[in-house]
Amino acid sequence: MSGFMSGLSLYLRSVQAAMRAKMQYKGDFVTGLLLYAVLSATDFLMIAAILTRFPRLGGWDVYEVGLLYGMASIATGLYRTLGAELHAFERYLVRGEFDALLLRPRPTLLTLLGRNVEPERLGNALQGAIILSLCAHRLMETGVLDALEVAYVAAASLFGTLVPFSLALLTAAVGFWVVRVDELQTFVMYAPVSASHYPLTIYPGWLRALLTGVLPVGFMNFVPVQYLLGKGGGPWALWLTPLVIAGFALLAYGFWRLGERHYQSTGT
Amino acid sequence: MSAIVEAIELRKVFRVAKDRPGVLGALRGLFSREGREIRAVDGISFSIGRGEFVGYLGPNGAGKSTTIKMLAGILHPTSGEVRVDGLSPQRSRKEVVRRLGVVFGQRTQAWWDLPVRDTLELLAAMYGVKPAEYRATLKRFDELLEIGAILDVPVRKLSLGQRMRADLVAAWLHRPPVVFLDEPTIGLDAVAKRRIREFLREVNRQEGTTILLTTHDMDDIEELCSRVMVINHGRLVYDGDVEGMRRAVGAPSRMRVEFAAPPQGPLVGPWTAAAQAGPAVTVAFDRSRCTAAEVIAALSRYGQIRDIYMEEPDIEQVIERLYGQPGAAAGPLSALSSGGR
Numbered sequence: 001m002s003g004f005m006s007g008l009s010l011y012l013r014s015v016q017a018a019m020r021a022k023m024q025y026k027g028d029f030v031t032g033l034l035l036y037a038v039l040s041a042t043d044f045l046m047i048a049a050i051l052t053r054f055p056r057l058g059g060w061d062v063y064e065v066g067l068l069y070g071m072a073s074i075a076t077g078l079y080r081t082l083g084a085e086l087h088a089f090e091r092y093l094v095r096g097e098f099d100a101l102l103l104r105p106r107p108t109l110l111t112l113l114g115r116n117v118e119p120e121r122l123g124n125a126l127q128g129a130i131i132l133s134l135c136a137h138r139l140m141e142t143g144v145l146d147a148l149e150v151a152y153v154a155a156a157s158l159f160g161t162l163v164p165f166s167l168a169l170l171t172a173a174v175g176f177w178v179v180r181v182d183e184l185q186t187f188v189m190y191a192p193v194s195a196s197h198y199p200l201t202i203y204p205g206w207l208r209a210l211l212t213g214v215l216p217v218g219f220m221n222f223v224p225v226q227y228l229l230g231k232g233g234g235p236w237a238l239w240l241t242p243l244v245i246a247g248f249a250l251l252a253y254g255f256w257r258l259g260e261r262h263y264q265s266t267g268t
Numbered sequence: 269m270s271a272i273v274e275a276i277e278l279r280k281v282f283r284v285a286k287d288r289p290g291v292l293g294a295l296r297g298l299f300s301r302e303g304r305e306i307r308a309v310d311g312i313s314f315s316i317g318r319g320e321f322v323g324y325l326g327p328n329g330a331g332k333s334t335t336i337k338m339l340a341g342i343l344h345p346t347s348g349e350v351r352v353d354g355l356s357p358q359r360s361r362k363e364v365v366r367r368l369g370v371v372f373g374q375r376t377q378a379w380w381d382l383p384v385r386d387t388l389e390l391l392a393a394m395y396g397v398k399p400a401e402y403r404a405t406l407k408r409f410d411e412l413l414e415i416g417a418i419l420d421v422p423v424r425k426l427s428l429g430q431r432m433r434a435d436l437v438a439a440w441l442h443r444p445p446v447v448f449l450d451e452p453t454i455g456l457d458a459v460a461k462r463r464i465r466e467f468l469r470e471v472n473r474q475e476g477t478t479i480l481l482t483t484h485d486m487d488d489i490e491e492l493c494s495r496v497m498v499i500n501h502g503r504l505v506y507d508g509d510v511e512g513m514r515r516a517v518g519a520p521s522r523m524r525v526e527f528a529a530p531p532q533g534p535l536v537g538p539w540t541a542a543a544q545a546g547p548a549v550t551v552a553f554d555r556s557r558c559t560a561a562e563v564i565a566a567l568s569r570y571g572q573i574r575d576i577y578m579e580e581p582d583i584e585q586v587i588e589r590l591y592g593q594p595g596a597a598a599g600p601l602s603a604l605s606s607g608g609r
Contacts (some may be wrong), residue, residue, distance in 0.1 A: 021381035022381075103370050
């Protein structure tokens with residue numbers, strides 16, 4: 001436990017240093033925050049536009065889909081904020097910068113994450129939180145959700161950060177063998193996350209199986225929300241969700257540790 | 269002298285896969301067994317004692333960096349073992365790197381946009397250096413490297429020499445018993461080089477830090493190292509002192525002798541070449557074949573000797589000869605490489 005605390009305090013110190021370095025270029029932060037909020041809000045405008053044409057999407061109305069969208073946005077926004085270096089991991093492999101992480105007496109992942117954060121990406125999460133609040137409010141008014149269930153949704157949104165994070169960790173670890181992973185990361189991250197903006201029931205069975213059984217993006221929002229909205233599943237969805245996500249995260253970390261051993265560094 | 273860094277039959281084979289573009293290409297590369305093998309390090313063994321200052325030489329691509337990276341736990345050997353202070357860097361990475369300082373001359377570990385102090389403080393926290401120790405270390409290094417003046421300057425504004433000084437302090441901050449230096453003087457001017465050499469000599473003597481240094485700068489080796497290891501084509505071709513390396517290569521030593529009167533007749537003796545200019549004679553001889561005393565004895569038959577000047581072969585020439593011989597790896601040098609301790 002003391003190891004964990006010292007790791008955490010070191011991470012925070014490192015993040016502080018990263019922030020100080022960022023503050024050399026102050027203007028970027030506010031611009032970035034607004035930019036990401038607006039950019040990601042357009043995503044939802046598109047979904048909303050679709051829903052005005054087809055008021056019910058697989059039996060879900062705009063507020064219900066908004067719940068899914070909000071949760072996914074919070075999770076990915078937080079991941080992009082805290083996992084900035086993981087998202088840009090190819091550089092560490094191509095330039096051999098991973099060497100420096102292995103030379104520090106700490107877990108490489110912790111050292112890596114501490115080197116940079118992108119707080120402007122919070123704009124994305126913020127935008128998701130606003131849409132989530134609006135939709136949750138409406139669903140409480142209509143009596144579909146109670147306060148406790150909304151609390152669960154909020155907690156699941158935060159915990160759900162582990163889903164895109166683990167996807168990124170898994171694909172970054174593939175890089176220890178193949179080096180070039182930018183495209184793979186984009187592919188494995190964006191397609192499933194975009195898919196998770198809609199109820200998975202609109203997809204064919206094989207895709208639904210893929211998005212819950214293999215890449216557990218379904219557990220980031222759809223699986224628990226489906227049950228909470230009374231559209232299927234059972235109470236198991238509520239406790240299975242954190243278990244699956246935690247399990248997937250552990251699996252991804254295990255793969256990362258395995259990959260470390262295969263790191264080939266660079267020529268010189 | 270007890271060993272602090274050991275390599276036992278160390279080997280690293282890289283499999284270079286064909287580069288394929290795109291996601292599918294990357295995935296295929298993951299499973300394919302195509303490609304060729306490169307033996308970067310091909311079975312080398314050595315043992316470095318506590319407090320030794322060892323130079324590690326070799327042409328580009330000979331396997332120097334690969335060796336260092338295996339010693340530091342960055343790479344996993346294909347076979348063989350590494351021991352640093354009795355521990356395997358591959359199995360106990362964190363414990364080993366606590367005992368290590370590493371400096372790569374061509375890239376800094378410091379935070380680019382922040383003052384040097386920020387990086388040092390972060391490192392102190394990372395290695396659990398107590399505040400009192402931290403201050404004492406900074407004070408000591410300020411005396412040796414005059415870093416006080418650059419502590420509050422952002423790293424990106426430092427000159428190359430200043431940055432190297434900052435990197436050296438960063439590497440020594442947690443007082444590691446072993447430090448690996450990869451080209452620490454590369455690109456520096458003469459003054460900066462001299463200062464860094466003085467620092468290295470000082471910490472090696474005073475703190476007893478064991479240092480393994482790779483360099484292309486022969487002055488680094490001549491001035492600092494009590495022992496040299498030479499690697500070529502992934503194999504150790506020499507391990508011993510600098511003097512022994514000169515002998516092993518058979519690079520000619522030169523002796524210039526001044527006679528009281530110009531000597532007569534063709535000069536015959538154990539030398540390989542002789543040139544005469546009045547009373548002065550210069551002979552080149554191979555130290556592996558005869559000693560300087562024998563040369564003097566032979567020369568003294570041609571008259572009374574007034575003065576003698578010795579010219580040892582430049583280590584640069586020695587290295588050139590060493591690398592210039594493609595067969596050197598398996599050649600006569602192997603027999604001489606037992607010079608290590």
